[in-house]
Amino acid sequence: MVFYSLLFIFMVTAPLGASGLAAGNAACANLTEFLTSSKINSDKLSPQYLETQEDYWNAVQSSYVPSCVVYPTSAQDVSVALQGIRAAGSRFAIKAGGHNPNTFFSSVDAGVLIDLGSMTSMLYNEDTTLATYEPGSLFGDLYDYYAKFNRTVVGARLAGVGTGLALGGGLSFLSPQYGMACDSFRELEVVLPSGEIVTASNTTNPDLFFAMRGGGGNAYGVVTKYTVQSRPIGEFYAGNVIYLFNQTTAVSEAIQNFIQYNEDPKASIIGTYEMLPTPSFGLDLDRAVIMFLVYDGPDAGDAFKNFTDIPNLFNSLGIKTYPEVVNMPIPMSTELSRGDNIFRVGVHRIGDDSYQTALDNWYTWAEDNKGSYSLSSIDFQPIPKSLTDASKAQGGNAMEMPDGPWYWVNYLISTPSSLSQQDYDEAQAKFRDMVKKTANAEGLPLFINDANYDQNPLSTFSTYSKLQEIKKKYDPDNFFANYTGGWSFD
Numbered sequence: 001m002v003f004y005s006l007l008f009i010f011m012v013t014a015p016l017g018a019s020g021l022a023a024g025n026a027a028c029a030n031l032t033e034f035l036t037s038s039k040i041n042s043d044k045l046s047p048q049y050l051e052t053q054e055d056y057w058n059a060v061q062s063s064y065v066p067s068c069v070v071y072p073t074s075a076q077d078v079s080v081a082l083q084g085i086r087a088a089g090s091r092f093a094i095k096a097g098g099h100n101p102n103t104f105f106s107s108v109d110a111g112v113l114i115d116l117g118s119m120t121s122m123l124y125n126e127d128t129t130l131a132t133y134e135p136g137s138l139f140g141d142l143y144d145y146y147a148k149f150n151r152t153v154v155g156a157r158l159a160g161v162g163t164g165l166a167l168g169g170g171l172s173f174l175s176p177q178y179g180m181a182c183d184s185f186r187e188l189e190v191v192l193p194s195g196e197i198v199t200a201s202n203t204t205n206p207d208l209f210f211a212m213r214g215g216g217g218n219a220y221g222v223v224t225k226y227t228v229q230s231r232p233i234g235e236f237y238a239g240n241v242i243y244l245f246n247q248t249t250a251v252s253e254a255i256q257n258f259i260q261y262n263e264d265p266k267a268s269i270i271g272t273y274e275m276l277p278t279p280s281f282g283l284d285l286d287r288a289v290i291m292f293l294v295y296d297g298p299d300a301g302d303a304f305k306n307f308t309d310i311p312n313l314f315n316s317l318g319i320k321t322y323p324e325v326v327n328m329p330i331p332m333s334t335e336l337s338r339g340d341n342i343f344r345v346g347v348h349r350i351g352d353d354s355y356q357t358a359l360d361n362w363y364t365w366a367e368d369n370k371g372s373y374s375l376s377s378i379d380f381q382p383i384p385k386s387l388t389d390a391s392k393a394q395g396g397n398a399m400e401m402p403d404g405p406w407y408w409v410n411y412l413i414s415t416p417s418s419l420s421q422q423d424y425d426e427a428q429a430k431f432r433d434m435v436k437k438t439a440n441a442e443g444l445p446l447f448i449n450d451a452n453y454d455q456n457p458l459s460t461f462s463t464y465s466k467l468q469e470i471k472k473k474y475d476p477d478n479f480f481a482n483y484t485g486g487w488s489f490d
Contacts, residue, residue, distance in 0.1 A: 027112050065110065067090070090112055091109075101342050124151065135224060154174050154183070159326040175268070185212075191224055213397040247312070271292075272379040342413050349444070369430060413427070413431045432454070
């Protein structure tokens with residue numbers, strides 16, 4: 001096969017055993033021999049390089065300086081890049097949308113950054129209703145394209161998020177009907193750590209296909225093409241409702257009632273509590289509750305009545321297209337919220353005191369740590385039984401999600417860029433400890449898309465031992481484990 005002969009060439013020309021900057025430079029030098037000048041850039045002052053380096057949702061990742069950036073346009077280019085990197089013993093990273101905030105998950109310092117942003121092909125097959133797309137687009141681009149066919153794909157709830165989200169599961173406003181984004185996968189083109197290009201599906205490399213449906217992202221290889229089941233799309237009744245914090249109790253009760261009792265799979269919500277570092281002046285001016293209410297259809301009936309009956313500051317509910325839905329509350333929300341952002345996650349069952357405990361712990365921490373953050377939020381994300389049923393009907397995913405209802409909690413902290421390293425570390429430690437104070441429910445998986453690396457989310461999966469074996473099979477010498485960032489399998 002081609003990839004074995006290329007690897008031999010790289011191995012006899014690269015300074016095998018080099019490390020750090022030397023290894024990164026060696027990998028870049030080798031790749032220059034095999035890729036055209038338009039596909040590799042080591043000019044750290046060029047607009048193309050700087051745009052790639054700066055375009056991360058967590059701005060901290062922009063501080064790292066790759067030895068070069070590779071811009072593949074095909075699976076073959078990715079294969080060549082991985083072989084050159086392997087031969088040089090260089091660190092590397094794979095970048096699609098750059099939204100994951102964890103350090104070195106899509107960024108690298110003194111190594112090779114493979115930016116998939118040039119791979120933006122997308123197709124729709126009207127006979128099979130399958131959608132095929134490459135990994136370089138943002139989900140907003142995909143939604144715009146497939147809307148022309150009155151179809152969509154299950155993906156991110158914000159337009160500015162990249163396709164890699166689906167490899168971590170992917171929670172969508174459509175998930176109560178169709179399952180997680182990864183449940184819609186039908187076939188994946190994958191470049192393995194060896195450089196070999198393979199297909200993963202229910203019939204070809206089914207173990208790899210299982211693992212890549214929410215089981216650790218690109219830990220097993222780089223996805224260079226997705227074939228997914230598309231879904232019909234039309235008008236939505238959707239919008240944001242904003243409340244002042246004096247409505248916290250009423251909104252909390254409405255969210256918990258929705259999680260526990262809603263049985264309409266077309267209705268979807270996110271409940272988010274926001275805290276600013278500014279003084280409240282005794283008027284709660286530093287805080288608000290923002291509901292995202294989305295119904296797949298022009299008439300939501302009474303699905304959101306518990307929320308609209310509560311006195312509110314703002315209500316934008318109305319008829320919207322799906323591209324308009326994923327641009328709530330304003331277009332470019334992802335890009336505008338760029339900052340020193342970190343996620344953490346919790347998982348809980350409804351009916352105990354975990355909801356209020358999580359909210360109280362976050363609120364106390366936010367009050368006690370003014371000045372160490374520029375924004376913090378806590379989001380409640382329902383997982384209804386209709387979602388877990390839809391997942392199982394399509395073969396399930398790597399989480400093997402237990403029956404709903406239950407819910408994930410997303411915690412966000414955005415810190416001021418002016419913090420010293422010591423103050424930053426202290427703020428993150430206090431934030432971590434606050435999240436830990438609310439015990440997670442046993443037997444439920446943490447959500448990879450919202451998890452911090454040190455939470456080791458894969459270990460909460462009932463399939464963890466199976467995923468470890470699949471990891472060993474497809475990355476037998478731990479190339480990806482040792483040379484790029486990603487979730488722990490230890």
